[in-house]
Amino acid sequence: MTLTENLQLGADNQPLAGIRVLELGNFVAAPFAARVFGDFGAEVIKIERPHVGDELRDWRKARGSTSMLFRTVGRNKKSVALDLRSELGVEAIKKIVATTDVIIENFRPGTLEKWGLGPEVLNTINPDLVIVRISGYGQTGPYKDRAGFGSSAESFAGLRYITGEPDRPAGRAAASLGDTVAGLYGVIGALMLMFHRARGGSNAAGNVVDVALYEGVFSLLESLVPDYDAYGMVRQRTGGRLPGVVPTGSYTCADGLEVVIGGNSNSVFVRLMKAIGREDLAADESLLATEARGAREAELNAAIESFTGSMDLEQVLAALEAASVPAAPVYDAPSIAKDEHYLARDMIQTHPVMIDGEPELIRFPGVVPKIPGHEGSVRWVGPELGEHTDQVLRDVAGFDQAQLAALHGEAVSR
Numbered sequence: 001m002t003l004t005e006n007l008q009l010g011a012d013n014q015p016l017a018g019i020r021v022l023e024l025g026n027f028v029a030a031p032f033a034a035r036v037f038g039d040f041g042a043e044v045i046k047i048e049r050p051h052v053g054d055e056l057r058d059w060r061k062a063r064g065s066t067s068m069l070f071r072t073v074g075r076n077k078k079s080v081a082l083d084l085r086s087e088l089g090v091e092a093i094k095k096i097v098a099t100t101d102v103i104i105e106n107f108r109p110g111t112l113e114k115w116g117l118g119p120e121v122l123n124t125i126n127p128d129l130v131i132v133r134i135s136g137y138g139q140t141g142p143y144k145d146r147a148g149f150g151s152s153a154e155s156f157a158g159l160r161y162i163t164g165e166p167d168r169p170a171g172r173a174a175a176s177l178g179d180t181v182a183g184l185y186g187v188i189g190a191l192m193l194m195f196h197r198a199r200g201g202s203n204a205a206g207n208v209v210d211v212a213l214y215e216g217v218f219s220l221l222e223s224l225v226p227d228y229d230a231y232g233m234v235r236q237r238t239g240g241r242l243p244g245v246v247p248t249g250s251y252t253c254a255d256g257l258e259v260v261i262g263g264n265s266n267s268v269f270v271r272l273m274k275a276i277g278r279e280d281l282a283a284d285e286s287l288l289a290t291e292a293r294g295a296r297e298a299e300l301n302a303a304i305e306s307f308t309g310s311m312d313l314e315q316v317l318a319a320l321e322a323a324s325v326p327a328a329p330v331y332d333a334p335s336i337a338k339d340e341h342y343l344a345r346d347m348i349q350t351h352p353v354m355i356d357g358e359p360e361l362i363r364f365p366g367v368v369p370k371i372p373g374h375e376g377s378v379r380w381v382g383p384e385l386g387e388h389t390d391q392v393l394r395d396v397a398g399f400d401q402a403q404l405a406a407l408h409g410e411a412v413s414r
Helices: 003-008 029-039 068-073 087-097 119-125 150-156 177-198 213-218 224-231 266-275 290-295 297-308 313-322 333-338 340-344 389-395 401-413
Strands: 020-024 043-048 077-081 102-105 130-135 208-212 248-252 258-262 327-329 348-355 358-365
Touching (some): 029 130, 077 389, 087 401, 248 297
Parallel strands (some): 020 102, 043 077, 130 208
16 A cells, blocks of 8 residues: 555544554654654554553653653554564564554664564565664664663763753753654654655665664754864853853843843844843944854843843733743743643643543643644543553454464463
8 A cells, every 4th residue: 555545544634644653662762753643643553562561651650550751752652562572573563564654663773683673574574664763873883782862862962061050060951852852853754755755756775764862962953063163162061041142041030930031133132122221232233243242241141130130020021022022931830731822722731541540630742733724633642551452463463363362371471
């Protein structure tokens, strides 16, 4: 069946309805990529280890049997418990692959090959299959066999070195940036190959998308290396402010709450200075250059802090909004969950979740991006471990009752 025919099977207007994605992933990178496919209508089959499952099920789990992190990343997926080290497990994967459009994995290079599921085998079964391979250092190069998590990728790519306060050890963002960025690149690569195929392009060059965690992060760091070559500049940790991008950063208001203000373009800078009552700085033409503002960063920040420190957050935001200066409160989770703009754009959605045997209504993040007329949706949150095993193996892999019984017996024995 062609990609176009698969797409036409979709029962609604979701762009990826009719597409089947097989996720052989653990932790964040591959699961995040597969989630994007699922959000827009693809059937996502997630393979998990029997009895254990994806380790995200236990991350930040304060109560219940499954974490809210897994419920979030695992949404819109079917959970199938399979041991890929067993013959039955490998046979099931091969059967599923025959009717699958995309497979996403984030094991160390060589793992699929060790299980007899390398690209050569998979593309023999299904020549049109797109294979997304996400690993710490990529499928080639001298470091390809090294273990790699998002944390090591962020360090190797240079992000950790420039994150944090200058007098403290390297910091990190409180989210798995290395993994999620790699997941997004995996989705982009897969969609490009699928689009190429849909237009009648040849797959003679291969159907593999090779994403290295560190390369995704490195791609976000703009001119880090060019600045070094051109100017001898080695960027250092500067806390909440970016060097040469002035004024920008977090400022404390009279009520102790914080606001982030971006006044680093020429026109916005002038409006910001007028809004804070510093007409003298707004009229200073020497400050209409980023280098000049950088040289007077302390003076400019002191002027802004004097303004924000004189009134409460809501008053500061109102004044900056009136002046068309980009600014936002530094939100915590409770603030996000009740914000009218989040709610208006359906970025906070409530879904029932079983916790300790009782259903509870939990708020989850919505779907990105917005595509009018082709909206994504959260049809269900991350499922129970193995919830869809029999259904998928019967309906997709074509397993009969004897094979299902053998698989269940094998799982019990292990």
